[in-house]
Amino acid sequence: xxxxxxxxxxxxxxxxxxxxxxxxxIIGRGITxxxxxxxxxxxxxxxxxxYDARFSLLTQQLKNEIxxxxxxxxxxxxxxxxxxxxxxxxxxxLLKKTLRETVDGFAYDNKDEIADRLNDILNxxxxxxxxxxxxxDLGSRNQFFRDIINExxxxxxxxxxxxxxxxxxxxxxxxxxxxxxxxLQFNFKELVDESMRVLEVKYQGLADMQEDKEDWYxxxxxxxxxxxxxxxxxxxxxxxxxxxxxxxxxxxVGTGYGRALLPFPEDCIKSEILCHAFGAHAVFxxxxxxxxxxxQDTKAIQVDSHGLVTSxxxxxxxxxxxxxxxxxxxxxxxxxxxxxxxxxxxxDKETDICSTCTVFAGAEVRELxxxxxxxPNILAGLHKAIVQRSMSLIARSGGVRNEFTFTGGVARNQxxxxxxxxxxxxxxxxxxxxxxxxxxxxxxxxxAMFARRNIKVDLPAKAKAIN
Amino acid sequence: xPQEAQKEKSMILQKEMINGLFxxxxxxxxxxxxVCYTFVPGNxxxxxxxxxxxxxxxxxxxxxxxxxxxxxxxxxEAEKNAHSEDVCTYVKCDVGMMLKGNIGxxxxxxxxxxxxxxxxxxxxxxxxxxxxxxxxYPNAEVIMLHTPYQENGEIRPEMTEYMVKQLREEAxxxxxxxxxxxxxxxxxxxxxxxxxxxxxxxxxxxxxxxxRPSPIDAYFAGVYYIGPINIGFxxxxxxxxxxxxxxxxxxxxxxxxxxxxxxxGEMKEEKYRLxxxxxxxxxxxxxxxxxxxxxxxxxVASSYxxxxxxxxxxxxxxxxxxxxxxxxxxxxxxxNLNIPQRIDLLSKCIQDYxxxxxxxxxxxxxxxFSAGQLGMMREIxxxxxxxxxxxxxxxxxxxxxxxxxxxxxxxxxxQMLEQRKIITATEEVV
Numbered sequence: 001x002x003x004x005x006x007x008x009x010x011x012x013x014x015x016x017x018x019x020x021x022x023x024x025x026i027i028g029r030g031i032t033x034x035x036x037x038x039x040x041x042x043x044x045x046x047x048x049x050x051y052d053a054r055f056s057l058l059t060q061q062l063k064n065e066i067x068x069x070x071x072x073x074x075x076x077x078x079x080x081x082x083x084x085x086x087x088x089x090x091x092x093x094l095l096k097k098t099l100r101e102t103v104d105g106f107a108y109d110n111k112d113e114i115a116d117r118l119n120d121i122l123n124x125x126x127x128x129x130x131x132x133x134x135x136x137d138l139g140s141r142n143q144f145f146r147d148i149i150n151e152x153x154x155x156x157x158x159x160x161x162x163x164x165x166x167x168x169x170x171x172x173x174x175x176x177x178x179x180x181x182x183x184l185q186f187n188f189k190e191l192v193d194e195s196m197r198v199l200e201v202k203y204q205g206l207a208d209m210q211e212d213k214e215d216w217y218x219x220x221x222x223x224x225x226x227x228x229x230x231x232x233x234x235x236x237x238x239x240x241x242x243x244x245x246x247x248x249x250x251x252x253v254g255t256g257y258g259r260a261l262l263p264f265p266e267d268c269i270k271s272e273i274l275c276h277a278f279g280a281h282a283v284f285x286x287x288x289x290x291x292x293x294x295x296q297d298t299k300a301i302q303v304d305s306h307g308l309v310t311s312x313x314x315x316x317x318x319x320x321x322x323x324x325x326x327x328x329x330x331x332x333x334x335x336x337x338x339x340x341x342x343x344x345x346x347x348d349k350e351t352d353i354c355s356t357c358t359v360f361a362g363a364e365v366r367e368l369x370x371x372x373x374x375x376p377n378i379l380a381g382l383h384k385a386i387v388q389r390s391m392s393l394i395a396r397s398g399g400v401r402n403e404f405t406f407t408g409g410v411a412r413n414q415x416x417x418x419x420x421x422x423x424x425x426x427x428x429x430x431x432x433x434x435x436x437x438x439x440x441x442x443x444x445x446x447x448a449m450f451a452r453r454n455i456k457v458d459l460p461a462k463a464k465a466i467n
Numbered sequence: 468x469p470q471e472a473q474k475e476k477s478m479i480l481q482k483e484m485i486n487g488l489f490x491x492x493x494x495x496x497x498x499x500x501x502v503c504y505t506f507v508p509g510n511x512x513x514x515x516x517x518x519x520x521x522x523x524x525x526x527x528x529x530x531x532x533x534x535x536x537x538x539x540x541x542x543x544e545a546e547k548n549a550h551s552e553d554v555c556t557y558v559k560c561d562v563g564m565m566l567k568g569n570i571g572x573x574x575x576x577x578x579x580x581x582x583x584x585x586x587x588x589x590x591x592x593x594x595x596x597x598x599x600x601x602x603x604y605p606n607a608e609v610i611m612l613h614t615p616y617q618e619n620g621e622i623r624p625e626m627t628e629y630m631v632k633q634l635r636e637e638a639x640x641x642x643x644x645x646x647x648x649x650x651x652x653x654x655x656x657x658x659x660x661x662x663x664x665x666x667x668x669x670x671x672x673x674x675x676x677x678x679r680p681s682p683i684d685a686y687f688a689g690v691y692y693i694g695p696i697n698i699g700f701x702x703x704x705x706x707x708x709x710x711x712x713x714x715x716x717x718x719x720x721x722x723x724x725x726x727x728x729x730x731x732g733e734m735k736e737e738k739y740r741l742x743x744x745x746x747x748x749x750x751x752x753x754x755x756x757x758x759x760x761x762x763x764x765x766x767v768a769s770s771y772x773x774x775x776x777x778x779x780x781x782x783x784x785x786x787x788x789x790x791x792x793x794x795x796x797x798x799x800x801x802x803n804l805n806i807p808q809r810i811d812l813l814s815k816c817i818q819d820y821x822x823x824x825x826x827x828x829x830x831x832x833x834x835x836f837s838a839g840q841l842g843m844m845r846e847i848x849x850x851x852x853x854x855x856x857x858x859x860x861x862x863x864x865x866x867x868x869x870x871x872x873x874x875x876x877x878x879x880x881x882q883m884l885e886q887r888k889i890i891t892a893t894e895e896v897v
Contacts, residue, residue: 271879274886306890309883311848311855316872396857398845 003250006049007447008042009272010034010258013295013323014144014409017045018444019053019247020452024282028053028247029441033144037181038258044183050247054188055080058242065234075199075231077137082195084139085130090184091145092129096122098175106167114167121156121168128152134202143338146176151336189243196232203228251454253447257296270450272443273299273312279446280405281307284434288401291390291420292442293410295323298390300397313397320358321389323410329382332362333375340379344415347380361385380415387419391427400424403432411439475728477713481694484705486573488698492521493575501646504580504600504607507775508835509587509614509797513658513702513784514638518646522699523577525596529560531572533749533863541567542864555592555832556864562599580607581645584638588614589803590835608645610638614797620808622798630794656786658702659793663783665696668710670778675717676767676820680737682720684727685820686766687756690747697775729760738763739884742817744770744843745828745836750865758874762881768816770809770836773801779812802835809839810846817851824884826856826877831867854887856880 002021009016011034019028030048034041059066059076066072099122103115129148132138138148150172157168254262255275262269276292281303290301296319301312315321330337351373355361361382368378394400404424410416421433438445495502503520505511507527515522532538541563542556548566550559564570571577583597583604594611601609612633615626639650672692676685683689692713700706720726726734730753741759743766748755759766773779782799785792797803804812817825825847827840841857848855858876861867 271875271882273879274882308886308890309854309879310852311844311857312879312883313857314876316859317867317869396841398848 001246001248004053004247005448005451006046006249006252007275007444007449007451008046008252008254008256008262009275009443009447010038010042010254010256010262011295011409011443012257013327014440015041015045015256016441016444017042017049018441018448019049019249020445020448022452024449024452026438026441026445027056029438031440033146034258038261039263040181040183042254042262047186051083051188053247054242057245058238061238061242069227069231071227072231075235078199079192079195081133081137081139082198083191085133086191086194087186088129088133088139088145088148090186091179092126092149094182094184095149095175095179098179099171102171102175103167106171108167114164114171117160117164117168118171121153121160124156125149125152146180147336149176189240192239192243200228200232251451253451253454255443255447267454268451270447273301274309275443275446275450276407277301277303277309277446278307278449279442279444280407282445282449283436283438283442284403284405286403286432287405287434289394289399289404291394291404291406292408293322293386293390293416294408298322298393300390300394302398302401311397313393315389315393318357320356320361321386323408325358325361325386326410326413328358328362329365329379332365333379341383341413341415343376344379344383345418347374347376349377349380350384351377351381353378353381353385356389383413383415384419387416387423390420391423400428400431403434405434407439407442409440411435475716477709477716480709480712481691484695484700484709485698488521489571489573489575492523492571492578495521495578501581502578503582503584505584506587506593507697508590508800508802510697510775511584511586511638511793511797512699513655513662514642514793515584515699516658516702517651517655518642518648520582520642520646523580524698525561526557527698528564528571528577529557529863530749532560532564534752535572536750538750538863539865556862557832558592558596558599560863561596565603579604582642583607583609585609585611586614586797587800587803588612589616592834608641610641612638612797614803617798617803617805617808620805622795626798627791627794630797631790634790634793652789655789659784659786659789661704661707662702663786665701665706665710666776666778666783668707668714669693669696672710672714672717673768673772675721678721680724680726680734681740681765681767682717682725682727684729684766685772686743686747686769687759688727689766689769689772693772693775727765729756731757731760734760734763734765736763737765739824739881740765740767740820740822741824741826742766742768742813742820742822743826743828744813744840746771746830746833746862747828748860748868749863751868751870754870755860755868755873758877762877764881767820767822770801770813775800777801777804777812779815806839806843810843813843814847814851817847817853822853824854824856824880826858826880829857829859831859831861832864833862854880854883
């Protein structure tokens with residue numbers, strides 16, 4: 001039986017899980033937003049990583065078939081989309097039920113009217129989301145349940161009469177957290193079966209709607225459609241096998257802000273500084289300096305040729321300049337966190353932001369907007385301010401040594417990346433700079449790698465860890 | 468379950484000495500003894516004794532207040548009286564204590580100063596502190612010596628001459644006037660001879676950390692060990708007796724192969740040996756210490772235990788050159804060394820005591836210590852290729868000790884050391 005290792009990184013904003021095989025290759029990733037309940041967050045991230053691992057194994061197993069019939073790829077991706085939607089839908093059903101119960105418990109005189117409005121909204125956003133999952137691949141965008149619903153729910157609430165605004169928002173706020181904190185059990189095989197049934201209907205109904213789409217898109221779909229039956233039957237056996245296979249986790253390591261809350265033995269809890277450095281070093285073996293910008297802390301880490309940390313510096317006493325700062329700013333602007341970077345990239349200059357405090361920066365932003373400053377320019381200034389703070393931490397830790405690797409959730413933000421690149425180059429010259437698409441998973445990857453090594457070096461802790 | 472703290476004979480001796488001093492202070496008005504407020508770095512303990520005066524150390528009172536959880540309220544009181552948030556918390560704690568009746572750590576009233584003696588001017592705050600006290604106690608005589616900084620890493624003859632001149636022309640005449648005691652050089656020489664003896668003993672004591680396991684913690688327990696030598700007993704037979712007793716107790720631990728004593732009993736396993744730079748945090752001293760001993764970390768040397776004087780490099784008081792050696796003593800305290808000297812001293816400690824790591828506790832309140840700490844850490848890291856850690860806290864303001872932040876950083880640091888050990892071991896096997 002194959003052996004796998006799990007790393008869980010419980011951050012202040014997101015919880016990540018990574019499963020690796022015995023060659024340190026990532027075969028599964030899972031991510032969720034960190035809730036009040038760390039245990040649930042860890043379980044959800046882990047379960048996600050396990051499903052992802054099964055899909056990875058399936059793809060590996062089908063390598064030859066995929067090479068021969070590229071349409072396999074499309075069909076697999078489709079199964080994945082429906083699979084993710086089915087998971088989402090289960091939680092959505094729970095949310096609907098909870099929302100209705102919450103409204104029912106209200107003391108408002110017009111609660112029946114509120115319930116009607118609520119139903120209207122749910123009837124609009126439900127199919128909307130379904131469409132986005134099945135046709136627009138929403139599931140691959142790494143968005144969390146709360147964010148997906150929140151965005152669309154708010155949009156609809158804005159449209160109804162103002163007198164329903166407060167009760168409808170209250171109902172949402174009261175219902176979302178308990179629903180998020182509930183652990184739902186899924187059966188991989190059942191969900192895949194369901195997904196395949198849904199796809200069957202989709203492909204059969206695909207007939208004559210080709211005129212408004214590009215040719216390449218339809219050639220791919222048509223290939224799936226035409227071969228659907230043979231695809232399905234050849235896949236079935238593999239799916240049954242993979243679904244039945246146990247993802248045998250031999251050892252696991254927890255890290256991150258909430259690591260102390262994980263029900264792991266003490267020696268399976270590792271500092272996120274070591275994990276991030278180890279993960280970054282594994283992916284880019286020449287890494288000597290790691291910058292990690294997370295939700296509430298920024299770490300500048302120096303590592304040696306083994307990936308061992310030699311020194312590190314973290315922000316102390318103030319979390320301005322971390323991921324949460326961006327979240328706060330996004331709220332101030334009333335946009336989603338994913339829109340921040342792209343909008344900042346449209347700037348023609350960076351507005352100076354003097355405040356080193358997140359809350360004061362909020363006030364400064366409002367003042368600047370009142371003065372007619374352009375939004376992208378303000379956003380660019382804010383992004384620059386964050387990076388400047390990181391640069392001073394890097395300087396304190398000993399500067400940038402070749403190569404430099406940038407990890408953490410914030411590394412996905414294009415504007416942050418732009419300023420990091422500029423400023424590192426400006427201060428330290430032409431060093432090699434690494435940013436991986438998996439940057440947010442580096443801590444969990446490092447954890448998983450430690451889990452594998454813990455066993456290998458045969459520490460006294462071994463016996464305990466396996467239990 | 469935490470054990471009852473083990474009481475050694477030396478601990479009892481120290482307690483008696485301190486209680487005796489505070490008893491004398493309480494009765495100073497009746498006995499007519501004059502009271503001299505002064506600071507630990509560069510303190511002229513032997514000279515104060517020569518004039519039969521009693522010393523009061525405001526910064527020691529501040530740290531004692533912090534260990535008794537009283538500093539928060541004192542600091543609040545000082546802030547109410549217009550001392551800004553950024554002022555050194557030793558100062559604010561002392562000012563607050565004064566405003567609340569000047570009740571010292573033993574619960575006894577501390578008498579007003581007859582003399583404010585400043586013999587180390589490397590800390591600018593000290594000057595401002597005594598300016599504040601002078602306003603509060605207008606009758607006190609002020610003696611302020613200008614102590615040259617070891618800018619070029621050495622004490623040159625003209626620096627010593629300059630200090631001796633100040634002692635002769637400023638300090639001694641004023642002390643004679645206030646105490647009514649005529650300066651007696653022979654008496655000073657006797658105190659200096661005893662001071663030298665105590666310095667020999669304390670050097671031997673701090674050198675015992677060369678043993679594995681180290682029989683003492685040179686930081687958390689070290690701050691107790693430096694008590695007598697720093698707070699007015701240097702130059703007395705009592706101090707010599709205390710250090711002799713302490714040394715024999717430590718010797719016994721070495722013979723039995725025992726590790727250091729912690730508040731929860733003896734440390735069972737020595738996993739990491741560290742050198743620490745910077746003062747400790749006093750408001751959460753026990754919690755701070757516990758993070759270290761829980762991880763099996765023992766401090767084998769620290770710069771803080773050298774604030775009163777650096778004896779590692781062989782410097783001692785010399786009875787044959789009484790005023791010259793007082794002058795040199797003032798210029799030779801740790802924070803009066805230039806940065807390269809401090810780096811050399813710390814590197815020597817790391818090598819002599821076989822440390823696995825180096826930790827800086829950077830103090831918000833203290834410029835004398837904090838200036839240059841990062842550069843020193845980096846130089847040491849590069850020179851000795853040793854893992855380094857950096858944490859931040861404060862002396863006596865409880866608001867600036869963030870337990871979880873400090874624990875998080877130290878945990879990472881210890882895991883860093885552990886990881887290094889595993890890899891080194893693996894490489895050796897290969």
